[in-house]
Amino acid sequence: MEEVIRFALLGLGLGALYSLAAQGLVLIYRGSGVLNFAHGAIGMVAAFISWDIWVEQGLPWALGLVVGVAVSAGIGALTHLFVMRPLRRASSLARIVATLGVLILLQGLVVLRYGPDIITISSALPTDLIRLGGDITITADRVILVTVAGALTAALWWVYKYTSFGLGTAAVAENQRVAASLGWSPDRIATINWALGSGLAGLAAILIAPIVQLQAATMTNLVIAALAAALVASFRSFPIVFVAAIVIGIAQTEVTRYVATPGIGQSVPFAVIVAVMVLRGKALPTRDFFLQRLPGVGTGRIRPGLVVAGVAAAAALIAVVPPTWQESFAITFGMALVLLSIVVLTGYAGQISLAQYAVAGLGVWIVARLDATQDVPFVLACLIGLALAFPIGMLLALPAVRARGLNLAVATLGLGAAIELIVFNNGTLSGGLLGTDVHEPKILGFSIEPIMHPTRYALFCLALFTVAALAVANVRRGRSGRRMLAVRTNERAAAALGISVSETKTFAFGFSAAVATLGGIAIAYRSDVVIFSEFTNFTSINAVAWTVIGGIGYVFGPIIGATLAPSALGTQIGNSLFGNVTEYIIPIGGLILILLLMQNEDGAAKQNILQFRAIAKKLRRKAEKPAAATALDKPTRIEKVASKTLTVEGVTVRFGGVVALSDLSLTVPPGKIVGLIGPNGAGKTTAIDAITGFVEPATGHLDLDGVDITGLHAAQRARVGVSRSFQSLELFEDMTVLDNLRTASDPRDRLSYVRDMVYPLTPPLPAAVVTAVHEFQLEGDLDRLVSDLPYGRRRLVAIARAVATQPSVLLLDEPAAGLGERESRELARLVRRLADEWGIGVLLVEHDMNFVMAVCDEIVVLDFGRTIAQGTPEVVRADPATIKAYLGSDEVIESEPTRVKETL
Missing domain, CATH: 3.40.50.300 (P-loop containing nucleotide triphosphate hydrolases)
Structure with missing residues (x-):
């Protein structure tokens, strides 16, 4: 029992520091409504600056503490003023990704300045033992940390409950427009809270550095524990945050001591996040939940001529470039597959995942271990890996059934970290630091080993991407694609039409996991040794950023975004033109992401498509004929519905x-x-x-x-x-009137999820739906986007869609x-x-x-x-x-x- 108490006391200091970081998250969220995923990275900057001043420059530790906290506070204020304020009317997805862009930029800059290695740092606080009785002792620094965290918690509680600034923050959080009419400046309040919250992140990072040691990736990942504590308190109560953080810190130390499996203790925050989701989450959002404008989505239309020409051109280019360029092609296509999985999950289904690279690594782990330990041939191992990736992805969808938006992003961030800690960093499971030795990959007896046959391997990666991209485009045009878009746009409206929201989300997670596994295979098998520790959570965050840059709703977008990955085509081109740009590619990607979101959250693919259409129109030297409107035969009679009371x-x-x-x-x-x-x-x-x-x-x-x-x-x-319409309409705004009606009338068979990947079917509209179209006089609006219709017509579409069921x-x-x-x-x-x-x-x-x-x-x-x-x-x-x-x-x-x- 004494040992349990000793380890609980050790966890007090860790929990106290989690509390400081979590209080900062709460301040930012209450002051601006933004969940700051860059919180850990902002604190990391303070920790490195403090260490530099104290250790490298030999100046007083207190000076380093003050300067570090001030710098992190300044970064927070600047982030609000120059990044989040311009995006205040953007979609929630855009705001989440913007904070990820800040994270990527800051972490990339810190790695450039200080390197990626672990820096051992001693504590500046006294570490004298304090005896509590018997053999139970606690170090003085733990007592100091808990005291500081508790005092700050009490101060924050008092300030935000009784002072005018605290009341103003509460007013702004409740209703910005009303608060502004009462004389409160939402912008000023948000800026101050960003500065205060980021300063707390800096303080927590500086104090926790001696416990976890100083490294860019480690410091950034500490935000997961802070998120868990803040989530328990619903981002509101400072005292609850403090208690939750202390409990999490104690639980981590106890689990680490008594559970031998590596990574389990560090995964405690993820377990807390999942528990909160299960207990508090709802299968459907409440009536006041709504999404702002979402990024654009492509049609999924396949132009065979362009596909053949593009694949042929890429294959020809691969055949003539040097091996280093061929490897860049392989990396680009492999990463593009991972990004394509994000297009499916986030672009089509609206489910934000910050764990896709970890999911890709999990699929690779199955393939590589079958290959290395069971001597399963490469092709068969890949097929088994894909077959298992689908149900694994479906299992990972469980938090998504009861979470959405910010909560889901938090859950998947913790999930990625848990997979990395428990599987990839576990030597018993992954082969240790030396990795897993895999056999020479062969297809039909032909070696595609990347060292000896780089051309074949690059063509193999091209083929994987082409097949997966065609399957994703097919899904987009099929019934399953319409279901996913309906769920992405409005879960309540989708459920009212008979669409199973949980089933649709589960399919999206499973399908995206299989696509991500293909990407992981392409990336991992470039070497005869698979190092699973390379499948880091930070790369999952980068993958979301690259997908948004390319175009998160477009099949062509991943090719554009993947060029920003390290050693991909973008790096190779940059090295050829400007020398060595490899080490700059990560912060450049973060900066590009932030700037792009401020201009156009639809990504580069949409702009390229529009430019291509404009050029094609000019080359034809004549105006394009307007697309023919969808024509429907007028029904001869009205069919009565089944009579039910x-x-x-x-x-x-x-x-x-x-x-x-x-x-x-x-x-x-x-x-x-x-x-x-x-x-x-x-x-x-x-x-x-x-x-x-x-x-x-x-x-x-x-x-x-x-x-x-x-x-x-x-x-x-x-x-x-039993069908319904909604007072606020709740139409699928980014779909046409016809697709709204098709979504309502499509058969709900599960076989379409599989068939759509190969050959999507678009059944004719049922006679009752055709009748509804004519009854509501919607014939001329079928090919128009719902968002383009006047209000009165939108009302009719809402009722017609309900009748279509x-x-x-x-x-x-x-x-x-x-x-x-x-x-x-x-x-x-x-x-x-x-x-x-x-x-x-x-x-x-x-x-x-x-x-x-x-x-x-x-x-x-x-x-x-x-x-x-x-x-x-x-x-x-x-x-x-x-x-x-x-x-x-x-x-x-x-x-x-x-x-x-x-x-x-």
């Missing part, structure tokens, strides 16, 4: 201690329209969310034509016939919001026809009383979550409780149902 019995929804919906009961028969009305905040949208599976009722029962659907999730309810029951959430009187009347006519001619049961939430009274057969009135009236429009219009809820008096509710009905 929706019964809601006693549904109650609670959010914490608030009852948002109380004991709701109603019935929606086939071919009838039931209105659900009430003042703002009455619980109408909550009712729709509960019925369609987006919130879980505390009590109650849902029945669809005699079948209990209470336990079904949102996608399953959509598949059995061919529902038995359709729930419409304020379909007439924002429409003019004429448009509302036309929409009322369409909704009435959906009930009368299609046989759809409709549950309608709407504030327009003319609309409601004109089309509804029955109306249910809610107020503060309770049903206060129910009956025909005539009965409800005269109901005193309804009148009071709406007007606060006994006046009669005015409406014009007669005039509206005449137009139906």
